[in-house]
Amino acid sequence: MEPFVSFLAVAAVAMLVPGPDTFVVLRTALADGPRAGSYAAAGSSAGNLLWGTASVAGVAGLLAASGTAFAVLKLAGAAYLVVLGLKALRCAARGETLVDEARQRADVSSAAAFRRGVVSDLLNVKVGLFWTALMPQFVTAGSPALLPAAMVVGMGVLVFGWLAAYAQLAGRMTKALSRRRSSMVLNGGVGAVLVAFGARLGLAHP
Numbered sequence: 346m347e348p349f350v351s352f353l354a355v356a357a358v359a360m361l362v363p364g365p366d367t368f369v370v371l372r373t374a375l376a377d378g379p380r381a382g383s384y385a386a387a388g389s390s391a392g393n394l395l396w397g398t399a400s401v402a403g404v405a406g407l408l409a410a411s412g413t414a415f416a417v418l419k420l421a422g423a424a425y426l427v428v429l430g431l432k433a434l435r436c437a438a439r440g441e442t443l444v445d446e447a448r449q450r451a452d453v454s455s456a457a458a459f460r461r462g463v464v465s466d467l468l469n470v471k472v473g474l475f476w477t478a479l480m481p482q483f484v485t486a487g488s489p490a491l492l493p494a495a496m497v498v499g500m501g502v503l504v505f506g507w508l509a510a511y512a513q514l515a516g517r518m519t520k521a522l523s524r525r526r527s528s529m530v531l532n533g534g535v536g537a538v539l540v541a542f543g544a545r546l547g548l549a550h551p
Contacts, residue, residue: 349495381512
């Protein structure tokens, strides 16, 4: 249990630093409601589970060792985040409120929000590198066979719980979102952060 608990402690501390997934979930919840935000959080959690499983299987390690594969995934992830950020900045420039956006996009499905979270996480190569770097610190030749699986599932649960909490918190901001100025600040701020994350990811090295 000690390696498992230690891993969860490190993972919990790492999640305190907002990453691209946090802002994707936050804006999804702000524009489309807390339910959509929770589905986006579930998508991010699923993406993390896939990264963790890939790490256990050694695929993430191969990605870190392959310059071409790393570069392709890195640039795809960077482009995706930049596009999301530019959309938010465009809404800010137009003065659209997030409440207006929610009305215009009332048909956003749970599946679409889930896919948004999955894509955001899977295209973030830093998640793969996180698993590749962290797994060997807690899993050794003498570790129980179930330890890697427990780590992957535990991390997935932590990710969903943390991001879903962000989504629910955003859902309580309905009154503020009806104000044009507040929405412009939120759209502009989140958009700028996503573009910055995209640029940073594009410059990442394995």
